[in-house]
Amino acid sequence: MTGEMIGISEELDKQMTIIKTFLEHLEYTLGKDKYSATKYDAFNALAYAVRNHLVERWLDTQQAYYNLDNKRVYYISMEFLMGRALGNSLINLGLWDDFKEAVESLGRDFEELLNEEQDAGLGNGGLGRLAACFLDSMATMSIPAYGYGIRYEYGIFRQAIADGAQVEIPDNWLRYRNPWELDRQEHLHTVKFYGRVITTIDKETGKLVREWVDTEDVMAMAYDTPIPGYQTHTVNTLRLWSAKSSREFDLRFFNEGNYIRAVEKKMQSETISKVLYPADNVIEGKELRFKQEYFLASATVHDVLYRFKKMHTDMRLLPDKVAIQLNDTHPTLAIPEMMRVLIDLEHLDWEGAWDITKRVFAYTNHTILPEALELWPVWFFEQILPRHLQIVYEINDQFIKEIKAAFPDDPHRIARMSIVEEHWERKIRMANLAIVGSHSVNGVAALHSEILKKDLFRDFYEMYPEKFNNKTNGITQRRWLKMANPLLSSLIDEYIGDCWTRDLYELNAKLKPLADNPEFLAKWMKVKRKNKEKLCRYIHKMNEIEVDPDSLFDVQVKRIHEYKRQLLNVLHIVTLYNRIKDNPKAFVVPRTFIFAGKAAPAYAAAKLIIRLINGVAAAVNNDPDVAGRIKVVFLANYSVTLAESIFPASDLSEQISTAGTEASGTGNMKFALNGALTIGTLDGANIEIMEEVGRDNIFIFGLNAAEVAELKERRYNPRDYYNADPELKRVLDQIASGFFSPDIPDLFTPLTDSLLNLGDHYMLLADYASYVACQERVGALFLDKEEWAKKAALNAAGMGKFSSDRTIKEYAEGIWGIKPIDIRPGGAEMEH
Numbered sequence: 001m002t003g004e005m006i007g008i009s010e011e012l013d014k015q016m017t018i019i020k021t022f023l024e025h026l027e028y029t030l031g032k033d034k035y036s037a038t039k040y041d042a043f044n045a046l047a048y049a050v051r052n053h054l055v056e057r058w059l060d061t062q063q064a065y066y067n068l069d070n071k072r073v074y075y076i077s078m079e080f081l082m083g084r085a086l087g088n089s090l091i092n093l094g095l096w097d098d099f100k101e102a103v104e105s106l107g108r109d110f111e112e113l114l115n116e117e118q119d120a121g122l123g124n125g126g127l128g129r130l131a132a133c134f135l136d137s138m139a140t141m142s143i144p145a146y147g148y149g150i151r152y153e154y155g156i157f158r159q160a161i162a163d164g165a166q167v168e169i170p171d172n173w174l175r176y177r178n179p180w181e182l183d184r185q186e187h188l189h190t191v192k193f194y195g196r197v198i199t200t201i202d203k204e205t206g207k208l209v210r211e212w213v214d215t216e217d218v219m220a221m222a223y224d225t226p227i228p229g230y231q232t233h234t235v236n237t238l239r240l241w242s243a244k245s246s247r248e249f250d251l252r253f254f255n256e257g258n259y260i261r262a263v264e265k266k267m268q269s270e271t272i273s274k275v276l277y278p279a280d281n282v283i284e285g286k287e288l289r290f291k292q293e294y295f296l297a298s299a300t301v302h303d304v305l306y307r308f309k310k311m312h313t314d315m316r317l318l319p320d321k322v323a324i325q326l327n328d329t330h331p332t333l334a335i336p337e338m339m340r341v342l343i344d345l346e347h348l349d350w351e352g353a354w355d356i357t358k359r360v361f362a363y364t365n366h367t368i369l370p371e372a373l374e375l376w377p378v379w380f381f382e383q384i385l386p387r388h389l390q391i392v393y394e395i396n397d398q399f400i401k402e403i404k405a406a407f408p409d410d411p412h413r414i415a416r417m418s419i420v421e422e423h424w425e426r427k428i429r430m431a432n433l434a435i436v437g438s439h440s441v442n443g444v445a446a447l448h449s450e451i452l453k454k455d456l457f458r459d460f461y462e463m464y465p466e467k468f469n470n471k472t473n474g475i476t477q478r479r480w481l482k483m484a485n486p487l488l489s490s491l492i493d494e495y496i497g498d499c500w501t502r503d504l505y506e507l508n509a510k511l512k513p514l515a516d517n518p519e520f521l522a523k524w525m526k527v528k529r530k531n532k533e534k535l536c537r538y539i540h541k542m543n544e545i546e547v548d549p550d551s552l553f554d555v556q557v558k559r560i561h562e563y564k565r566q567l568l569n570v571l572h573i574v575t576l577y578n579r580i581k582d583n584p585k586a587f588v589v590p591r592t593f594i595f596a597g598k599a600a601p602a603y604a605a606a607k608l609i610i611r612l613i614n615g616v617a618a619a620v621n622n623d624p625d626v627a628g629r630i631k632v633v634f635l636a637n638y639s640v641t642l643a644e645s646i647f648p649a650s651d652l653s654e655q656i657s658t659a660g661t662e663a664s665g666t667g668n669m670k671f672a673l674n675g676a677l678t679i680g681t682l683d684g685a686n687i688e689i690m691e692e693v694g695r696d697n698i699f700i701f702g703l704n705a706a707e708v709a710e711l712k713e714r715r716y717n718p719r720d721y722y723n724a725d726p727e728l729k730r731v732l733d734q735i736a737s738g739f740f741s742p743d744i745p746d747l748f749t750p751l752t753d754s755l756l757n758l759g760d761h762y763m764l765l766a767d768y769a770s771y772v773a774c775q776e777r778v779g780a781l782f783l784d785k786e787e788w789a790k791k792a793a794l795n796a797a798g799m800g801k802f803s804s805d806r807t808i809k810e811y812a813e814g815i816w817g818i819k820p821i822d823i824r825p826g827g828a829e830m831e832h
């Protein structure tokens with residue numbers, strides 16, 4: 001046989017194996033044949049076939065970690081916003097083409113099968129999606145890592161729009177099986193709640209001994225999902241905890257007199273992992289949320305220590321083997337839990353336990369909004385976690401001694417820094433606890449980390465400057481370019497090869513010169529146009545709106561929140577609308593304004609903003625004077641999957657938060673990577689995006705963070721802007737008068753009131769004129785197609801820094817002290 005023939009027969013062999021595995025799963029795992037199999041069955045059979053490939057590497061990886069006994073990082077997060085797994089797994093395994101061919105040879109549409117998969121929506125937004133990007137990057141960079149979270153039975157609600165308003169639909173995502181998870185019945189931990197603490201004196205040592213008794217127990221059961229790296233043998237683990245009644249494991253349960261009552265009790269304890277709290281950047285101080293946080297913290301700490309103790313007896317080695325990263329304060333109870341286990345169960349002394357704990361933990365802050373800082377009432381602790389309250393008090397006592405030593409005679413400083421807030425209701429400040437109990441505190445963009453040091457955590461920075469550092473966020477280019485935008489990926493591959501998938505800085509080095517290549521730019525524009533056409537078809541199908549693919553796609557997709565200022569975007573749209581109405585023949589650049597995003601169900605203002613967008617859409621889209629020049633589209637149910645089709649089709653990325661409020665943003669990076677230009681404020685990572693793409697290739701407007709602070713200081717008066725700007729006044733009066741809500745004329749007055757009468761907290765009016773002027777420059781540039789395309793290419797070409805691979809490398813080197821582990825098939829692994 002010739003070499004070529006061997007190649008062909010190997011290829012055939014591969015195809016046959018895929019088809020065989022697929023059919024076996026269809027028949028024996030799912031019990032279907034080709035007559036009875038639905039599209040969804042076919043998706044599942046495909047997923048199981050892919051899982052076979054994952055499992056081999058998974059076992060090799062876990063075996064290698066065990067044999068090497070290397071240091072591992074545990075990323076604990078209340079949220080993992082994973083989206084779909086099938087396409088991503090195929091890309092990371094390098095099996096996309098093989099599986100696509102195999103599926104098509106069976107007469108099925110590959111893309112249609114991929115679309116059968118539900119999103120794993122176990123997160124709200126930025127923080128949850130960041131955790132998912134980090135998992136992809138950690139596996140790709142061969143970092144020995146575990147994600148730990150909660151297996152919510154209901155993920156983020158599905159959003160429908162009825163009469164312009166958001167309606168929440170429960171996301172019962174596990175109802176039709178989850179082919180990616182493996183239940184680990186044997187990995188079970190008891191999590192205790194309530195009860196009381198007994199103190200005795202040890203007769204031999206004379207020391208106080210604490211026992212937490214009469215507790216109500218819930219079991220945490222593990223479900224594992226494989227996390228494959230891209231072009232590597234590494235497959236890491238995402239371990240999600242599900243709450244199971246301890247009674248089920250208890251024989252007395254079956255002998256209880258009141259059987260129905262007993263089953264009710266069982267169900268109650270299982271509610272802990274029922275539902276994700278749908279709040280984003282605002283806390284819901286509910287008891288169930290508090291229990292969820294402890295459930296995750298406790299089960300994870302016990303699991304980490306169980307794994308450590310299989311290899312070691314000396315707990316002082318823990319910081320050499322374990323790094324724990326806290327994704328915001330949500331899992332911070334892991335700190336007192338670690339202290340409890342080390343002291344009460346492992347019998348270490350306080351100093352030893354505290355030293356170990358601080359060296360293990362690191363804390364990432366994701367927000368400076370005061371309403372998102374976690375404070376839990378002391379009485380929650382008294383009732384639910386009495387032993388932890390003692391420990392937190394002891395940590396605080398020691399800490400206050402430290403403050404007094406460092407800053408004598410400064411009682412205000414002590415009051416500000418104390419872990420216990422002593423207002424009329426005593427509360428535990430989780431951020432203070434996280435800072436004191438960690439060796440590292442980081443923000444998620446340069447500006448954000450500066451604000452933490454200078455403002456929010458200033459006192460702590462003065463005391464522990466060495467703890468503070470920055471880790472600018474990133475995104476995985478595998479999902480957000482290679483998978484989401486296959487046309488652009490292929491174009492880039494054609495010109496510079498595909499090394500950018502492992503090293504995004506390749507774009508900076510090799511794509512930049514192509515921004516002057518007319519042939520490349522022509523192809524670039526064709527790709528953008530194709531992606532826009534596809535989104536047009538989706539918009540037509542979902543919203544029955546006809547959109548012009550040649551219009552400027554001006555896009556704001558993210559959670560709906562006042563600080564993100566979707567309302568400022570609306571003020572601009574209404575301004576344009578009025579200009580057209582005044583002068584129907586005036587030339588305006590045709591634009592399609594696209595919005596998507598969920599509002600927290602209890603956040604009235606955010607829900608009203610959705611109604612306003614839809615009210616404006618109804619007026620604008622159907623007005624003959626507008627003649628289709630501007631259209632407004634609100635796409636329902638923003639999700640990872642919907643995002644994957646929006647970014648590739650966008651021309652303009654709206655990143656318009658009040659300077660100093662958006663910690664980083666990550667959507668901003670996804671847009672730019674897909675060749676959208678940004679209109680934005682000098683906030684979060686926008687600043688670093690500007691530095692990377694160049695000041696001439698981004699549209700910056702409005703006050704910067706220092707100016708915002710200064711204007712607040714000088715007593716900002718929004719009415720000054722309203723009175724001085726007739727165009728602005730007209731827009732606000734229109735919204736207030738019911739122009740966009742003819743059936744309920746005063747529907748939107750709460751929104752205009754908050755701007756005019758309640759202080760305009762996010763300073764929309766101060767930035768309005770600058771925003772509108774900036775948008776005029778955007779429109780003018782869009783008319784010059786070549787110039788626009790050039791800048792778009794330069795944006796993508798400047799994104800090297802924003803790969804989450806870079807971010808993870810910085811965490812691994814700067815905080816975790818962890819090196820990559822090269823995994824080889826069959827187990828001949830080595831440390832780098």
Ligand code: 26Q
Nearest residue numbers: 126127280281283284366444662663664665666
């Ligand atoms: C806390 C307690 C009780 C209930 C809910 C919460 C809660 C849940 C989610 C508080 C905050 C969040 C989410 C915060 C978040 O997504 N922050 C975003 O994190 C991104 C990743 O770092 C940044 O890019 C964004 O700027 C930041 O807003």
